[in-house]
Amino acid sequence: MNRLSRIFQPLTIKPRNAEILNLEGLSCSQKLMMNMGIIKPSNPGCYHLLPLGIRSIEKLTKLIELEMKTIDGQKIEMPLLTSAQLWQKTGRYQSVTSELFVVNDRHSKELIINPTNEESITDLISSVSPISHRQLPLRLYQITNKFRDEMKPRFGLLRSRQFLMKDLYSFDSNIDNAKHTYNEICQSYDRIFQKIGIDFLKVQASTGTIGGTSSHEYHFMSPIGEDQIIVCNKCKYACNQELIAVDQKICTKCGENDNFQILNGIEVGHTFLLGDRFSKPLDATYLSNEGKPKHLQMGCFGLGLSRILAATLEILSENDQLRWPRILSPYTLIIIGPKEGSKEQTKIQNLPEELYNTLNAVPTIHEDILIDDRNNMTIGKRLLEAKRVGYPFILVIGKKSLEDIPEFELHDLVNKTEHSFSESALIDFLLD
Structure with missing residues (x-):
């Protein structure tokens, strides 16, 4: 029997002179999750996730893992540390150094605490290459903590230095098959968000430091969202504003002139069609039916679990009361x-x-x-x-x-x- 008296839930008791509390810069979800004993701050950008928060995250994890079974996703677990040499081989080390947590072991070997795992997963496949074309498509995912040295962590779990993430990496024999996999996994993500029940937008996005040929983001619309989303009022094509030239007035999809709306979005998922962006420099190959090794075509697909949790509460909650999607309520x-x-x-x-x-x-x-x-x-x-x-x-x-x-x-x-x-x-x- 689940008894509330046995649950560790340190509530914040509101003092009589509550006006002296400095709550400036805190989001609604952050204040409520802290006050109601869902999370507690540890150090800037890092939070303890307490029993009620854990129950919610476990429900979200179960929802995602059930969906991964429908697309033949296989769960693995990769190390939190990756050799900096791998990042140097792919050319990413120099471009994102400021966001990386880097440590040195006792042998002065430089290691990265992973913010993302493209190098690590590709190195794994490279170590057993060439794999047979009969093993493709291959879809491997994990759910684990990631680390990013945010310059200004804020809004609780919405932008933190440690965050729970589900990342999936796909491997295909050619670009057409990779595109088919990409679309199939994106449809799976659509179903996950539909089950959560929060309105979302899938938008064209920049490939950024990860790279590849195309990219999409999933957003929950919220006034505190840090991304600006441009939506064409005629054809509903949506993209991140970073893809739009400052003076651009015409929709790139339907040609409608100067008929846009701008919305603020919280990014809760990101997908990339990578091609051979990582498989080529790290030599991850498969053996074709002609018996020749060829570089694998890859995709990567991320969901921010801790951010999804906070974003749903940000959107649904009232000023002094949390509101959960029923499927995620503790x-x-x-x-x-x-x-x-x-x-x-x-x-x-x-x-x-x-x-x-x-x-x-x-x-x-x-x-x-x-x-x-x-x-x-x-x-x-x-x-x-x-x-x-x-x-x-x-x-x-x-x-x-x-x-x-x-x-x-x-x-x-x-x-x-x-x-x-x-x-x-x-x-x-x-x-x-």
Whole structure:
């Protein structure tokens, strides 16, 4: 039984003179996640992810891994450290040195704490090259922490120095097959974001320091987004503003003249069609059906899990209350029983625990229920706190539970409604 009293959730108690707190420069999601014990700061750009945050990330991870199975993605784990020599071979070391965390081992060998893994994965494939064309397409992914020396980390998990990322690398025999893989994986990313339920835009983007022939970004629209997205009002073609010349007035896709809107976006995913950008300098090859070694055609596909979590909360939350997509909420339903010593508590005894066990058999919320067993606190105080944390459903066992046919008060935070249900009607509602 998941009991709130046993969860490590250090809340920030708002002092009476709260106006003296300096909250300037903090995003809504950052303030709420810190105040409600989802994250706690460690040092600039780095955060402790606490139990409720971990549950949400685990749900997102499960969602992504189930989707990866549909496209034959194979999960691996690469080292956090990569030799700087590999980055020098691909020519990236000099161009991104300022963002790299670099360490030296006891033998004075220079190592990079990975912000991304193109060199590492290509070196892995190169070490077993040439692989057979029958093994292609090959799609390898990992979910791990990455590190980037951000000059100005800000907005909590939206721009941090340590972040959780899922990166997938594809290997194909030719550019046409690589394009097919690229489109298939992008469609998979579309499905992931559709399941999360936040409106998103897939936009044409710069290939930047990673390189390749084409690139797309996935964005959640938000006023605090640091990227400016240009959207053609006629054909809906969208691109990052960095691709548009300052004086450009015509849509490059449909030719519409001066009919754009500019939106702010939070980047939550990025995909690249790499070609042989990394396979050539690192000599990653496959053996063709003619028996000749040829350089592999690659793609890379990233999702920022910790950023997706923060971005969804940034978009959905209210000023003083977190709001989660139901699929990512740490718990879908929390049960609040009567206060200890009250008339209701004296008469119903173990009803909260019995109701917990009954509801836990409902498939849609199985193992996704939390009971607030801090019965020394009033129902009102616990209800207010549950609303601030943002559990999608809050079930209150109050005075109506004493009626001949007990009824329970259900607060639906997603739809901003309240219901009074008997046990059977409650189960029917949650099954819907």
